Amino acid sequence: MSAHPRLADLAGSMALRVLQRLPPETAHGLALRALGRGWAGHRPQPPRPRLATQVLGFELPHPLGLAAGFDKNAEAVTGLFGLGFAFVEIGTVTPRPQAGNPRPRLFRLRPQQALINRMGFNNHGLEAVRARLAAQSPRPAALRADHQGRRWEAAAPLGANIGANRDSADPVADYVTCLCGLYPLVDYIAVNVSSPNTPGLRDLQRRDRLEALLTALLEARAALPAGGAAKPLLLKIAPDLTPEDEADIAEVALALGIDGLIVSNTTIARPDVVTGSHRDEAGGLSGTPLFLRATEQLARFYRMTGGRLPLIGVGGITTGADAYAKIRAGAAALQLYTALIYQGPGVVERVLGEVDRLLAEDGYDRLSEAIGADLRG
Numbered sequence: 517m518s519a520h521p522r523l524a525d526l527a528g529s530m531a532l533r534v535l536q537r538l539p540p541e542t543a544h545g546l547a548l549r550a551l552g553r554g555w556a557g558h559r560p561q562p563p564r565p566r567l568a569t570q571v572l573g574f575e576l577p578h579p580l581g582l583a584a585g586f587d588k589n590a591e592a593v594t595g596l597f598g599l600g601f602a603f604v605e606i607g608t609v610t611p612r613p614q615a616g617n618p619r620p621r622l623f624r625l626r627p628q629q630a631l632i633n634r635m636g637f638n639n640h641g642l643e644a645v646r647a648r649l650a651a652q653s654p655r656p657a658a659l660r661a662d663h664q665g666r667r668w669e670a671a672a673p674l675g676a677n678i679g680a681n682r683d684s685a686d687p688v689a690d691y692v693t694c695l696c697g698l699y700p701l702v703d704y705i706a707v708n709v710s711s712p713n714t715p716g717l718r719d720l721q722r723r724d725r726l727e728a729l730l731t732a733l734l735e736a737r738a739a740l741p742a743g744g745a746a747k748p749l750l751l752k753i754a755p756d757l758t759p760e761d762e763a764d765i766a767e768v769a770l771a772l773g774i775d776g777l778i779v780s781n782t783t784i785a786r787p788d789v790v791t792g793s794h795r796d797e798a799g800g801l802s803g804t805p806l807f808l809r810a811t812e813q814l815a816r817f818y819r820m821t822g823g824r825l826p827l828i829g830v831g832g833i834t835t836g837a838d839a840y841a842k843i844r845a846g847a848a849a850l851q852l853y854t855a856l857i858y859q860g861p862g863v864v865e866r867v868l869g870e871v872d873r874l875l876a877e878d879g880y881d882r883l884s885e886a887i888g889a890d891l892r893g
């Protein structure tokens with residue numbers, strides 16, 4: 517889109533105001549369609565050398581990505597990179613298409629800048645997503661690096677978040693099917709065992725079941741045709757775990773050698789700040805009221821893993837200060853979702869500009885120096 521940036525911003529904020537008056541899922545569908553057609557424009561981020569960071573073998577111009585669930589079916593990947601995200605995660609994808617829960621299943625809690633959703637893994641299924649990814653138009657260029665320090669240019673990282681069908685008799689097989697199907701088409705895989713909206717799914721976070729699942733996935737990955745370094749396998753966890761479960765997950769993740777953790781998914785808790793008529797809707801809460809819970813959990817995982825496992829911090833990032841707090845609590849990269857719904861595409865620029873300023877104020881030349889800073893010494 518060649519419109520003057522100020523005009524694009526004006527059009528964008530008008531569109532956002534219109535969308536916010538529509539039922540949330542209708543608004544989401546329209547936004548996704550606009551992004552898929554490139555109508556949201558192109559918002560390249562200005563170079564900010566302090567924000568450049570290396571994580572999971574990706575050389576990112578900045579740490580902020582789009583969290584799973586926004587583009588479940590890979591319908592708007594190019595448009596989403598156009599908003600300035602350094603990486604984008606599609607999904608959750610399940611082997612077979614499924615409709616998800618009956619509507620309404622997505623609720624705005626505007627005063628708290630929060631959402632409650634019980635979508636239930638509505639998605640077009642593996643084959644449809646594979647076909648779309650294979651036909652997808654190009655992504656921006658980015659650098660990759662391997663352990664030997666070799667660098668090469670590739671497309672900006674795209675992740676696929678995978679899950680199991682609600683009626684699956686063998687959830688582990690579902691994850692393996694999705695891993696094998698999506699692996700050649702994306703740059704990392706996120707294993708979602710943390711959605712509160714598929715009955716029994718979160719039980720896969722228990723030690724023995726998690727070991728079995730991750731072992732099966734690592735074996736499946738090893739058996740795939742090798743083409744360079746293995747693509748990262750990450751686990752996305754819930755913010756509602758017991759201390760014992762958290763310790764088990766940290767141990768299993770390190771012992772099995774998965775590549776990172778995404779901390780965290782939505783919460784089934786309802787912190788006191790959440791009020792209003794939707795408070796008691798069943799489902800996962802995201803946005804500002806999730807921030808503290810998810811960030812404290814992130815810090816616990818950073819401590820338990822001793823900084824040896826890359827952590828992607830997600831949950832309630834609304835401002836640059838939130839994003840910076842997650843980095844200081846141990847996040848090597850970040851994701852958001854709900855803030856995009858309330859603030860529109862300008863959120864990427866706002867958050868990154870503020871993180872850059874906060875790093876400079878604290879005397880950091882590089883983002884990597886600030887990772888886990890609150891937990892050292």
Ligand SMILES: Cc1cc2nc3c(=O)[nH]c(=O)nc-3n(C[C@H](O)[C@H](O)[C@H](O)COP(=O)(O)O)c2cc1C
Binds near residue numbers: 854
């Ligand atoms: C409507 C909606 C749908 C979501 N769907 C998924 C999903 O399919 N898979 C997943 O791993 N996370 C999903 N999430 C969780 C987000 O990826 C993210 O972890 C969570 O919303 C916390 O981040 P936020 O506070 O920035 O939104 C969804 C969130 C929302 C609001």
